[in-house]
Amino acid sequence: MKIGIVCYPTFGGSGVVATELGKALAKKGHPVHFITYNQPSRLDFLSENLYYHEVEFRSYPLFEYPPYELALASKMVSVVKNEQLDLLHVHYAIPHASAAYMAKQILKSQGIYIPVITTLHGTDITLVGKDASYEPVVTFSINKSDGVTSVSRDLKKETYEFFDITNQIEVIPNFIDLDKFKKQKKDHFKKAICPDDEALVVHTSNFRKVKRVGDVIQTFFNIRKEIPAKLLMIGDGPERDPAEQLCRELGVGNDVRFLGKLEAVEEVLSVADLFMMPSEKESFGLAALEAMACEVPVISSNSGGLPELQVQGVTGFMSNVGDIEDMTRKALFILDKNNLPLFKANALKRAKEFDITNILPLYENYYRQILEKARLKEAI
Numbered sequence: 001m002k003i004g005i006v007c008y009p010t011f012g013g014s015g016v017v018a019t020e021l022g023k024a025l026a027k028k029g030h031p032v033h034f035i036t037y038n039q040p041s042r043l044d045f046l047s048e049n050l051y052y053h054e055v056e057f058r059s060y061p062l063f064e065y066p067p068y069e070l071a072l073a074s075k076m077v078s079v080v081k082n083e084q085l086d087l088l089h090v091h092y093a094i095p096h097a098s099a100a101y102m103a104k105q106i107l108k109s110q111g112i113y114i115p116v117i118t119t120l121h122g123t124d125i126t127l128v129g130k131d132a133s134y135e136p137v138v139t140f141s142i143n144k145s146d147g148v149t150s151v152s153r154d155l156k157k158e159t160y161e162f163f164d165i166t167n168q169i170e171v172i173p174n175f176i177d178l179d180k181f182k183k184q185k186k187d188h189f190k191k192a193i194c195p196d197d198e199a200l201v202v203h204t205s206n207f208r209k210v211k212r213v214g215d216v217i218q219t220f221f222n223i224r225k226e227i228p229a230k231l232l233m234i235g236d237g238p239e240r241d242p243a244e245q246l247c248r249e250l251g252v253g254n255d256v257r258f259l260g261k262l263e264a265v266e267e268v269l270s271v272a273d274l275f276m277m278p279s280e281k282e283s284f285g286l287a288a289l290e291a292m293a294c295e296v297p298v299i300s301s302n303s304g305g306l307p308e309l310q311v312q313g314v315t316g317f318m319s320n321v322g323d324i325e326d327m328t329r330k331a332l333f334i335l336d337k338n339n340l341p342l343f344k345a346n347a348l349k350r351a352k353e354f355d356i357t358n359i360l361p362l363y364e365n366y367y368r369q370i371l372e373k374a375r376l377k378e379a380i
Contacts, residue, residue, distance in 0.1 A: 002031045007091040009038040013286045014121035018091040026050045069095040076103035087115045097141035115374040117147040122283030139163045147370040151284040152305030174284045175359035181266045181293035190271035198228040199335045202272040204287045207237025215278040221250045222328040231256045269294035285309045293351040297343035299331050315347045
């Protein structure tokens with residue numbers, strides 16, 4: 001199958017999943033064409049089946065903002081025609097699904113039928129999509145897609161609750177590449193950060209309000225009162241400055257290090273003892289899965305799709321959103337040296353269930369289903 005993938009080329013979950021999926025498909029022999037405005041952060045071209053098409057969009061005096069959606073639709077039309085793609089797989093509803101619908105109609109007028117699959121990742125539904133100014137477009141684009149997938153049952157449920165969706169949504173969970181995300185021998189790194197064998201806590205996110213990074217700092221403050229510990233904060237975003245200020249107010253600045261955006265996050269996770277994800281909402285919890293693959297147990301909230309990933313009391317613990325005291329108690333239980341080895345082993349065991357080798361066939365089968373339906377439509 002010749003597949004076009006449209007995604008945001010960022011560090012966010014949807015971009016990561018789309019990129020890793022494309023790389024895995026290419027490895028299986030499917031020619032994969034990425035269509036986006038920048039090369040995705042995790043995309044390399046070691047496979048002969050990987051291609052990248054940059055969407056160029058210019059600003060004109062007539063437009064207050066560059067018309068990216070139009071440029072994207074035009075590029076999709078061009079790539080589908082020139083590369084003879086079999087289907088388009090767009091990640092994140094806005095603006096990719098609506099741009100794909102436009103491209104599909106243009107191609108249809110030229111006698112070319114291209115099936116479109118839309119994957120819903122989270123904030124495109126739970127945040128952006130609920131905005132009244134976008135809701136009609138989101139609803140229309142989802143209903144007009146030939147196939148729709150979501151990364152969790154919770155996201156599927158929420159999509160049906162908040163939008164008038166008549167299309168069938170298939171749940172295909174996020175995945176992990178265990179060849180990339182695995183515990184590495186980085187003892188020298190651990191020694192540099194924790195010279196006195198302190199417990200190492202890690203948080204990774206885009207530092208938006210929904211991630212509740214302040215709860216990470218507050219919980220760490222409580223942990224540190226009981227045992228020697230260090231905290232690494234990976235990522236960047238609008239809540240970074242308030243988080244750094246909170247560290248100063250609590251007097252833990254010397255034990256917290258903000259590392260910014262990292263490509264090789266697995267190297268840091270390899271030396272971590274605990275991962276924290278106290279988010280107000282997570283459609284799946286990909287960062288938590290990456291931690292688990294590196295044998296790191298997780299303290300998380302019990303919101304969104306996290307209960308579909310976490311196993312309470314086995315891979316870590318879940319608490320109600322904002323319950324810092326409960327997260328502290330459970331974190332200290334995990335970090336007890338008598339308990340930590342079992343939690344680490346359980347985290348890895350659970351992560352293996354989401355290995356890309358298990359999830360990739362689900363996508364391939366779904367592609368074939370959608371292509372078969374498309375052929376039947378054309379035949380009628």
